[in-house]
Amino acid sequence: MIQVRVLGIALDAAQQHIVLLKPLLEEPGAGNVLPIWIGPQEATSILLAISGEQPPRPLTHDLMKTLLDTVGATVDRVEVTSIEEGTFYAELSLTTPAGPVVLDTRPSDAIAIAVRTEAPLLIADELLAEAGIPAEVAEPRTEEEEKVDEFKKFLDDVDPEDFQG
Numbered sequence: 001m002i003q004v005r006v007l008g009i010a011l012d013a014a015q016q017h018i019v020l021l022k023p024l025l026e027e028p029g030a031g032n033v034l035p036i037w038i039g040p041q042e043a044t045s046i047l048l049a050i051s052g053e054q055p056p057r058p059l060t061h062d063l064m065k066t067l068l069d070t071v072g073a074t075v076d077r078v079e080v081t082s083i084e085e086g087t088f089y090a091e092l093s094l095t096t097p098a099g100p101v102v103l104d105t106r107p108s109d110a111i112a113i114a115v116r117t118e119a120p121l122l123i124a125d126e127l128l129a130e131a132g133i134p135a136e137v138a139e140p141r142t143e144e145e146e147k148v149d150e151f152k153k154f155l156d157d158v159d160p161e162d163f164q165g
Helices: 040-051 060-070 107-117 125-131 143-157
Strands: 002-011 017-023 032-038 074-084 087-096 099-105 121-123
Touching: 002 032, 002 040, 017 040, 017 107, 032 040, 032 107, 032 125, 040 060, 040 107, 060 107, 074 107, 074 125, 087 107, 099 107, 107 121, 121 125
Parallel strands: 074 121
Antiparallel strands: 002 017, 002 121, 017 032, 074 087, 087 099
16 A cells, blocks of 8 residues: 555546545655546535635535544544446545444545545555556646746757757
8 A cells, every 4th residue: 555645636628526646755746646536525525624724514524524533433544445447446444432444435535534534545556556647747837847848848949050140
């Protein structure tokens, strides 16, 4: 398992929400990022939790965290375990007063809970290898990086004869 962080939420070409997961210790632009398609409500829930904003009323994932706290359960870890026919699977590992419990869950719900509880978020190594995309494709680029790349392209394409009078 590889520990990851939520890099952000993006929209694909069809305007579907994607949560991007990146290995915790990798540098920006390096390695792979795991994209997982999620619903708009889950995307909003994850974004609110990442930003630390509090909605006027608790969202479903806030309620879940409150329920866990109320019954004395803690989230030990969240694992995105596999993908089958385009569907991702995850598990939520809890410690409860009755002992450890592992729950099958949708990755979007598990991620929303992990962000709220600050639980470790992990993905299977083979999942990143199978479904990951290069980080440079997924990570936002700064305006400065784009200008440098544009200048490099100019230098690659320029011919000294272009400057003769």
